Amino acid sequence: MKAMILAAGLGTRFRPLTDTLPKALIPVRGQPLLGRLIQNLKKSGYNEIVINTHHLAGQIEKYLQDENNFNIKIQLSHEPEILDTGGGLKNAEPLIAATTPFLLHNVDILTTLNLADLHRVHHDSGALVTLFVRNRKTSRYLLFDQHRQLCGWKDEIKNETRWVNDEKPGSEIQQWAFSGVHYISPAIFKLMPPVSRYSIIDVYLELAARFPIKAYLDDQVFWLDVGKPESLRQADQSDQII
Numbered sequence: 001m002k003a004m005i006l007a008a009g010l011g012t013r014f015r016p017l018t019d020t021l022p023k024a025l026i027p028v029r030g031q032p033l034l035g036r037l038i039q040n041l042k043k044s045g046y047n048e049i050v051i052n053t054h055h056l057a058g059q060i061e062k063y064l065q066d067e068n069n070f071n072i073k074i075q076l077s078h079e080p081e082i083l084d085t086g087g088g089l090k091n092a093e094p095l096i097a098a099t100t101p102f103l104l105h106n107v108d109i110l111t112t113l114n115l116a117d118l119h120r121v122h123h124d125s126g127a128l129v130t131l132f133v134r135n136r137k138t139s140r141y142l143l144f145d146q147h148r149q150l151c152g153w154k155d156e157i158k159n160e161t162r163w164v165n166d167e168k169p170g171s172e173i174q175q176w177a178f179s180g181v182h183y184i185s186p187a188i189f190k191l192m193p194p195v196s197r198y199s200i201i202d203v204y205l206e207l208a209a210r211f212p213i214k215a216y217l218d219d220q221v222f223w224l225d226v227g228k229p230e231s232l233r234q235a236d237q238s239d240q241i242i
Contacts, residue, residue, distance in 0.1 A: 001119075003046045003103035004051040004096060006080050008054035008088055013228045022056040024107045025063060026226075028235045032063065033107050033226060034133070038070050038189060044115045050095045052077045052088040086200040090192045098186040103199075106180035109233055113181060113221040121216055122183035128191075128211040129204060130183040133176035135219050142201075143173035148174075150213040153205055176215060179223055182217075206231065 011023030018026075024034040034051070041049060053060050053076050064074055077092035096102060097098065101122055103115065113132060122130035131144060131150070143152035143161075152163040153174060163169075178201070191211075192203055204213050226235050 001044075001046045001100050001103070002050075002096060002100075003041050003094055003105060004026045004052070004077075004089065005034070005041075005105055005107050006052060006085055006088060007034060007060065007107040008052045008082055009108075010055050010082070014232075017064070018055070020056070020061055020188060021054075022061055023227075024051075026232065028110065028232065030125060033110075034063070035062065035067065035070075035109070037107055038072075038074070041105070041115075042070060042072055042104070046072075048073045048076055050075050050092050051107075052079060052083075052092055054082045056080045057098050065224060068154050082197065083195065084197045084199050086198040087191065087196050089200055090189065091195045093189045093192040096186075099184045101183055104182040104184055106225075106229060107228045108225060109180035110222070110224045110226055111181070114221070118181070118183055118216055121214045122185075122214075125214050127183075127214040128185050128188055128210060129203075129208065129213045130216050132179045132181035132215070133215045134179050134223060135217070136177045140177075142178050144174045144215045145169050145178065146171040146174075148215040148217070149213070150208040153201065162205060164205055175213075176217060180225065 005022040009023050011018035013024060018175055027030040028036060057078055061076060075095045077095050079088060079091060083091055139156045141154045142150060143153045143154055149170050152161060155193045207213060224231055224235055226232050
C-alpha cells in the first residue's frame, strides 16, 4: 500500500529550534515525528511512502539513510519552493504513481486512528476523497451535509463561510474539524491544477460540487496535532504515545 507524508513545512511556530532542525525531525519522547509516523504506517501495511521536503531537506534525507529507509521503499519529493498541501501532492504524482487509493498524512499528526477501517470506508463509499474529521473546537471547520458530503468551509475568526455551491444546502449541516489524514483515489490527479502553490482544501471545495468527498468521523481515538510548542509538550507527557 502507498502513502504520502506531508513534511515540507517550515515549522515557524517552533523557531528558533526549526532554524536548524526540520519540523519533521522534532523528537517526541525521544523519537522524531517522521520516524514515528513511518513506523506506524509500516505496521499498518504501508510499504511504499513518498515524503515531500523543502526546509533543511538534507537532514531528512540523511535521517532516512541512517535508518536504512526503515526497510521499505521511501522516495523524496523535494520542493525548491514550498508548494503547500495541494501543490505538494500534485508535484509528487510521478512518485506516487498510484492505481489504487492512497493515504495522505501530515507529519505533525499523532493518532491511533484505525487506518484499515478508514481505507475500508473509503473503498465502500466510492468517494474520491475521505477526510478524517473530529468534533473538536477549532477556528476553521469543514461543513458536511446529512450524507457526510463536503458542502462548505467556515472560518470562525473571519466570520466567513464558503459553500461548495452558490447557496447553503437545505439539509442539516454538520461542522467538523479536519484532522490531517486523507484517503484519496488516484483519479484526483487529473482533476487538480498544474503544479503551483495551492491548498488541497481549496481543491476539495472546488471538486465537491461534482464528486463525492466524504467525512470519516472518529472522536474515540487518540489524536494530537503537534504543530505548536504547547502541543509538543502535551505529547511528551502523554501515556498514549509509546
